[in-house]
Amino acid sequence: MRFAVLGTGGVGQAIGAKLVALGHEVTMGARQEGNANAVAWAQAQGPQARQGTFARAAEAGEVVVNCTSGEHCLEALESAGAQNLAGKVLIDVANPLDFSAGFPPSLAVCNTDSLGEQIQRAFPEARVVKALNTMSSEVMVDPALVPGRHQVFVCGDDADAKRQAAALLAEFGWPEDAIVDLGGIEAARGTEMYVSFWLRLYGVLGTGRFNVAVAR
């Protein structure tokens, strides 16, 4: 399958590499073609990997994964072009982190709105699924790094898009019963605000190699 991975940071590189390893074709999108991170990543990944502008990547992808930094998401997606997102599953992995006051960051949007909802509102024809934003990038693409039973959460307004996202998570190694559907895209408020808690756990544990499990 053809994927667009928007964003050239650690999350985009990890997800892009996993997709390539699974046999998919990936175009990594950046603000400008020739982004050094994207070029180096594409060269390391081989012929299934390409790089280009956000627009070129989004046009090439059948599914788009948003791994841009929270503060630039809407601008990046605008640059990708609404017409290149329309009708497509848009997996939103980003968190609206605001580092302006240092670590741990606060959230640029929360409580009565969320980045996931902002993206869905701005691109009503995209089929937004919020997913994977509750863990470090290494755990996203290799859940077995964390022992035992633990979960990944999805939400979005399009049931078929959530099914496609869940199938991709299964390819990433997530057991079917570890994929929890929290409902509509409004639930992104919950998974994004959870990150404030995750950041404190990260501070105490000194590693991002953990995840939460729902005990019941």
Next chain:
Amino acid sequence: MRFAVLGTGGVGQAIGAKLVALGHEVTMGARQEGNANAVAWAQAQGPQARQGTFARAAEAGEVVVNCTSGEHCLEALESAGAQNLAGKVLIDVANPLDFSAGFPPSLAVCNTDSLGEQIQRAFPEARVVKALNTMSSEVMVDPALVPGRHQVFVCGDDADAKRQAAALLAEFGWPEDAIVDLGGIEAARGTEMYVSFWLRLYGVLGTGRFNVAVAR
């Protein structure tokens, strides 16, 4: 030991009953003496249980547990009296839930502040420990209701107060290694914002009888 439990709702009743069952003396505090919930609760609990105003309860307690509803916390604690809180461990179980727009509630304070911090700022001589606010009241006082390994989180600026709170959590049935210290009271932003996530899980699971475990 003598405890003040401020608040007459489900959380205050559950924690108060647990404390009585453990052999402690509990005064349940309400805005006014003779609060129907508090009177009924005290009668059901027997001679170790009393009720009275917030001030009378706080005066009687060596440790104060804040179980008032988030929107009324600061007013209730003001009514309890700073002099009755000074030097005491104040375990803050409350969440700043705002139900004005229905369910799930939003938070009245979050992100760059928290209810726990507001309380510590308003009552600088109280030794505030945020704890137990990440689960339903039945799980707070009976962690074995949820099978397996799962955690309770504490934070606060006073290390000795956190040790006392942890000892109380151990009395409640929490294994020592299930009590996670997240640091200073600023970390209350994390555990309070987590509640937004908890509420979505609650909506999906249809029960409050769950908790999170940190897998690592």
